Amino acid sequence: MxxxxxxxxxxxxxxRFVLSMADDELVLGHRDSEWTGHxxxxxxxxxxxxxxxxxxxxxxxWYTMYMELGGPSPDEMGFLREWKDFRCxxxxxxxxxxxxxxVVRQYLFDVAEQVRLQxxxxxxVDALRSVAEKLLREESYHLLHSQGLVERLGDAxxxxxxxxxxxxxxxxxxxxxxxxxxxxxxxxxxxxxxxGNAALRSDWLKEVVPVLHKASLQAPVQLEAENVKxxxxxxxxxxxxxxxxxxxxxxxxxxxxxxxxPQSQW
Amino acid sequence: MPEKSYEARLAEFEARINRGEKIEPGDWMPDExxxxxxxxxxxxxHSEIVGQLPEGKWIPHAPGxxxxxxxxAKVQDEAGHGQLLYRAAETLGKSREEMMDELLTGKAxxxxxxxxxxxxxxxxxxxxxxxxxxxxxxxxxxAQSSYGPYARAMKRICYEESFHIxxxxxxxxxxAKGTPEQRALIQDAIHRWWYPTLMMSGPPDALSVHSxxxxxxxxKTKSNEQVRQEFVDHIVPQIRxxxxxxxxxxxxxxxxxxxxxxxxxxxxELRRVVNGDGPCNAERLAARRKAxxxxxxxREALAVKYQKQREVAAA
Ligand SMILES: [Fe+2]
Ligand SMILES: [Fe+2]
Ligand SMILES: [Fe+2]
Numbered sequence: 297m298x299x300x301x302x303x304x305x306x307x308x309x310x311x312r313f314v315l316s317m318a319d320d321e322l323v324l325g326h327r328d329s330e331w332t333g334h335x336x337x338x339x340x341x342x343x344x345x346x347x348x349x350x351x352x353x354x355x356x357x358w359y360t361m362y363m364e365l366g367g368p369s370p371d372e373m374g375f376l377r378e379w380k381d382f383r384c385x386x387x388x389x390x391x392x393x394x395x396x397x398x399v400v401r402q403y404l405f406d407v408a409e410q411v412r413l414q415x416x417x418x419x420x421v422d423a424l425r426s427v428a429e430k431l432l433r434e435e436s437y438h439l440l441h442s443q444g445l446v447e448r449l450g451d452a453x454x455x456x457x458x459x460x461x462x463x464x465x466x467x468x469x470x471x472x473x474x475x476x477x478x479x480x481x482x483x484x485x486x487x488x489x490x491x492g493n494a495a496l497r498s499d500w501l502k503e504v505v506p507v508l509h510k511a512s513l514q515a516p517v518q519l520e521a522e523n524v525k526x527x528x529x530x531x532x533x534x535x536x537x538x539x540x541x542x543x544x545x546x547x548x549x550x551x552x553x554x555x556x557x558p559q560s561q562w
Numbered sequence: 563m564p565e566k567s568y569e570a571r572l573a574e575f576e577a578r579i580n581r582g583e584k585i586e587p588g589d590w591m592p593d594e595x596x597x598x599x600x601x602x603x604x605x606x607x608h609s610e611i612v613g614q615l616p617e618g619k620w621i622p623h624a625p626g627x628x629x630x631x632x633x634x635a636k637v638q639d640e641a642g643h644g645q646l647l648y649r650a651a652e653t654l655g656k657s658r659e660e661m662m663d664e665l666l667t668g669k670a671x672x673x674x675x676x677x678x679x680x681x682x683x684x685x686x687x688x689x690x691x692x693x694x695x696x697x698x699x700x701x702x703x704x705a706q707s708s709y710g711p712y713a714r715a716m717k718r719i720c721y722e723e724s725f726h727i728x729x730x731x732x733x734x735x736x737x738a739k740g741t742p743e744q745r746a747l748i749q750d751a752i753h754r755w756w757y758p759t760l761m762m763s764g765p766p767d768a769l770s771v772h773s774x775x776x777x778x779x780x781x782k783t784k785s786n787e788q789v790r791q792e793f794v795d796h797i798v799p800q801i802r803x804x805x806x807x808x809x810x811x812x813x814x815x816x817x818x819x820x821x822x823x824x825x826x827x828x829x830x831e832l833r834r835v836v837n838g839d840g841p842c843n844a845e846r847l848a849a850r851r852k853a854x855x856x857x858x859x860x861r862e863a864l865a866v867k868y869q870k871q872r873e874v875a876a877a
Binding site: 353371395455550561562 | 611614615618620621622623624625626627629630631634635637638641642644645648683733736737739740741743744849852853856857858859860861862863864866867
């Protein structure tokens with residue numbers, strides 16, 4: 297173990313937190329890469345390939361931290377682990393859908409990542425602070441891109457509006473699942489390691505609802521004075537390993553070659 | 563001042579080319595030169611984007627973080643090459659939309675090599691190593707092209723392609739050092755890709771109508787045979803050094819000429835594959851058409867938004 301965290305933070309819970317971020321990034325990056333060679337225009341083919349590489353790169357950063365905390369290597373985590381042992385949210389596992397769904401998912405996730413990383417800038421754990429600083433630089437580009445697409449596609453033509461609205465309606469409750477409470481999370485919050493999913497969720501709502509609104513897209517929420525009341529229930533279960541079949545298929549695909557000779561190099 | 567005659571302009575144009583000057587978009591050029599270039603550059607652009615598909619198929623299955631990341635990056639590079647080349651062709655007065663339509667209706671051609679299947683992971687390494695080596699030899703030659711925008715695009719593309727070759731070779735070496743099954747995947751892939759790769763540089767020039775003009779006006783600076791020979795001389799020792807063989811018992815080094823001898827590929831097969839009847843032509847075009855159709859609303863929406871922004875800016 298080459299990385300140590302303050303002794304009052306329970307290691308097991310801390311590792312679970314790191315893993316949830318790693319798995320989100322890997323699975324979403326994998327989904328994004330499904331557009332490589334198939335996007336609506338070359339410019340977006342290139343952009344989504346870039347985002348895919350960044351997200352998978354972020355996963356690698358988190359898996360490396362996981363290894364330094366005493367876990368298996370990143371390749372073993374990504375390419376040999378059972379799908380049931382992944383701790384990503386359901387949201388990132390859904391099929392790529394049409395381009396509207398991809399854009400909306402990417403935007404909603406990018407904001408979640410942004411608030412998550414921003415929160416980690418004041419973490420009591422040094423390692424989390426320095427990773428957050430590093431990843432935030434790339435994330436601001438994603439956000440610029442995905443938010444720009446939301447703003448342009450939201451009300452450009454009747455068809456683009458209809459598709460984007462459908463995507464928001466579908467993706468919104470799924471996205472809320474990003475903030476599913478982790479087992480042992482309260483220990484981490486108490487120790488100042490991170491601010492907790494409830495706080496992140498409210499930061500996220502404050503950011504995404506007005507942006508969607510400005511793009512003529514309706515989120516399933518009610519605005520009550522300072523508060524945003526959510527009218528749908530979140531798609532949860534991923535953080536506890538209760539996954540949908542989509543993840544099984546994705547993991548099968550991802551591990552297909554590696555598992556042919558797991559002891560060998562590729 | 564009287565208009566210069568066509569003959570006078572042509573003589574001036576050819577003199578410039580012979581002095582090694584580059585022809586630029588606004589310059590006078592014979593119609594045939596323009597047509598030849600548009601055909602070549604757009605075919606080349608199409609090859610880049612259709613060329614995303616055979617390897618792209620393996621992105622979801624790439625084994626390990628390093629391979630997954632480099633494969634996405636590589637296939638992304640090909641999209642970037644397509645973008646660059648469509649832009650170079652646009653300088654000659656044809657729009658990307660027109661070229662795309664010609665690709666999707668089957669009117670335009672693209673490299674034969676992307677119409678072959680990629681049934682195993684080893685194909686990714688072999689394409690990066692063999693196919694990209696053949697491409698770089700051809701493109702290094704085209705970087706000397708007399709048309710400025712094409713030559714400059716080629717220069718940048720060659721630079722990126724040289725990384726693809728390194729990555730392809732690296733991935734082949736990993737398998738070559740692996741289990742007997744992994745080695746067998748490589749050998750099998752070399753056998754399948756050998757002749758399609760040899761065909762990439764085109765039929766012998768005597769057979770090629772386009773080649774004659776392209777050589778005269780230095781759109782290309784080497785014959786198809788020269789390019790192919792360079793590839794064979796370069797790659798055969800590398801393949802054998804890793805303990806693999808090429809599917810050609812007559813492929814031997816000839817002391818007298820200083821070159822490797824090799825059996826000519828089946829030119830009839832090339833003709834069929836280029837004209838639409840290869841193992842994967844239908845599949846490749848179907849994939850491009852699907853992406854194009856499903857992406858139509860996005861392109862329309864972005865165009866509308868762009869137009870609105872311009873109106874706001876102008877007001
Ligand atoms: Fe990320
Ligand atoms: Fe992102
Ligand atoms: Fe390329």
